[in-house]
Amino acid sequence: MLSMKKGMVVLFALAVLFSMSGVSFAQDVSLEFQQWWGVELPEGELRDIADGYTEETGIEIELLSNPYADTKDQISAGAATGTMADVVGLDGSWVYDFAKQGSIADMSALMEADGYDDSQLSDQIRVDGNTYMIPVANFAYPMFVNMDLLEEAGITELPETRSEFIKAAEAVTENTGAYGWIIPLSTSTPSGIQNNFMGWLWASGGNMLENGKPNLIGNEKLIETVEFQKELFDKELVSPGVYAMTESDMVEEFANGRVAFMIDSLAHLTTLRRGDTNLNMAIMKVPTMDGYDGESGIGVANWGIGVASNTEHKAESMDFIEYLMSPEVNSRIAVAANAFPGNVNSDPEYEGADPLFLDAFEIYKDSYAINEFTGLPTSEQLMRDFAENLQLYLEGDYDSADEMLAVIQEEWEKAFK
Numbered sequence: 001m002l003s004m005k006k007g008m009v010v011l012f013a014l015a016v017l018f019s020m021s022g023v024s025f026a027q028d029v030s031l032e033f034q035q036w037w038g039v040e041l042p043e044g045e046l047r048d049i050a051d052g053y054t055e056e057t058g059i060e061i062e063l064l065s066n067p068y069a070d071t072k073d074q075i076s077a078g079a080a081t082g083t084m085a086d087v088v089g090l091d092g093s094w095v096y097d098f099a100k101q102g103s104i105a106d107m108s109a110l111m112e113a114d115g116y117d118d119s120q121l122s123d124q125i126r127v128d129g130n131t132y133m134i135p136v137a138n139f140a141y142p143m144f145v146n147m148d149l150l151e152e153a154g155i156t157e158l159p160e161t162r163s164e165f166i167k168a169a170e171a172v173t174e175n176t177g178a179y180g181w182i183i184p185l186s187t188s189t190p191s192g193i194q195n196n197f198m199g200w201l202w203a204s205g206g207n208m209l210e211n212g213k214p215n216l217i218g219n220e221k222l223i224e225t226v227e228f229q230k231e232l233f234d235k236e237l238v239s240p241g242v243y244a245m246t247e248s249d250m251v252e253e254f255a256n257g258r259v260a261f262m263i264d265s266l267a268h269l270t271t272l273r274r275g276d277t278n279l280n281m282a283i284m285k286v287p288t289m290d291g292y293d294g295e296s297g298i299g300v301a302n303w304g305i306g307v308a309s310n311t312e313h314k315a316e317s318m319d320f321i322e323y324l325m326s327p328e329v330n331s332r333i334a335v336a337a338n339a340f341p342g343n344v345n346s347d348p349e350y351e352g353a354d355p356l357f358l359d360a361f362e363i364y365k366d367s368y369a370i371n372e373f374t375g376l377p378t379s380e381q382l383m384r385d386f387a388e389n390l391q392l393y394l395e396g397d398y399d400s401a402d403e404m405l406a407v408i409q410e411e412w413e414k415a416f417k
Helices: 002-019 045-057 068-081 092-101 107-114 147-152 162-175 191-203 220-234 247-255 268-275 314-325 327-337 355-365 379-394 401-415
Strands: 030-035 060-065 087-090 125-127 130-140 143-146 179-181 259-263 281-284 297-307 368-370
Touching: 030 068, 030 314, 045 060, 045 314, 045 327, 068 087, 068 092, 068 247, 087 092, 087 314, 092 125, 092 130, 092 297, 092 379, 107 130, 107 297, 107 314, 130 314, 130 327, 130 355, 143 147, 147 162, 162 179, 162 220, 162 259, 191 220, 191 247, 191 259, 191 297, 191 379, 220 379, 220 401, 247 259, 247 268, 281 355, 297 314, 314 327, 379 401
Parallel strands: 030 060, 030 087, 179 259, 297 368
Antiparallel strands: 087 297, 125 130, 130 297, 143 259, 143 281
8 A cells, every 4th residue: 555655656746747847748759859050059059958958858859950051951851751850940931831831830829738928939930820930049140350351451440331341342352362242142042132132231221022012123222232232243352153152151251261241140150259269350230322321220030940740749849949938048049149039038148248249239239120031922932033133133144133123023923922
């Protein structure tokens, strides 16, 4: 009788333990978490965070960490074959397509089933009113500068306007062994249009949409932005081979001192520090159109997270996400990633953070956050259409930016019907 009572006590204790998270878990559960975050965080950081969850729940987390472009390809392949990892890192521009394919789960239903208070989330990426992605960390896209190259080129002040930028890029290209500007225009991974090209438009208060629809034809700020990029290419101030470059290729070129200026995510600050601690960098606002004195937009992107539709462990996957979004863990991720948190109750301690991050934080506070691609239908294809036609324009296959933008507008409108 005594041993039966002891057994009941043990069972009761286990029941209390598992009920604390609001989820009843199967034994020996292991979750796959596919993302690019582990590559960009300090070495071992994501592993340590995941191990903390395992200690709390007994659920093992298998990290599948690869660079951004590779992760996108692998997740897309998993979506097509129904073999997606249980939990996946997501970019906001992928969400519409995956949701419409039915490859990622409706997180609104999962949060409701778990009694999760979603008011603590800074944002939710929705399709047809339902949440399919939660931003875990939010990143600004300022401009990175190689100060040694500027000094070698005789540039003493950071450019604030486009004309000043061209002069600086010319000086670097003419007086050093590097190039002034780099922009990744790969059509296989066309995020350079979102993160690197449109950053110039948004910095001068421009938009590519009007009332949520494409607004490319006759858009004077966009036309000037296209023409500005062509001037940089025509003057041979751009690093060679950018038509095939991905974002990670761009970062490598910058890290190796082969280019002076790039627009990039603060997530790569850790990567750049790890790759070359002696790289003399600065962070600045993206230069504006000459004569513009309004408020500047700054491009933002997310480390988003979602649950695969094909997983047999949706409840456990959602519980892991709730762990990552808890104020303490979310703060830790934000600080380690040089990002802003996804939980409004998080209180990251940025004191002692990298001085460049603090510079970027000031720029971020002085700007408004914008990313017009997030949640658009077939968002990545819209970027690809733009990248393909921009390459043609840069090569002289269009007579004008107007002509190029009219073709892109026609393609984009198909996605909005």
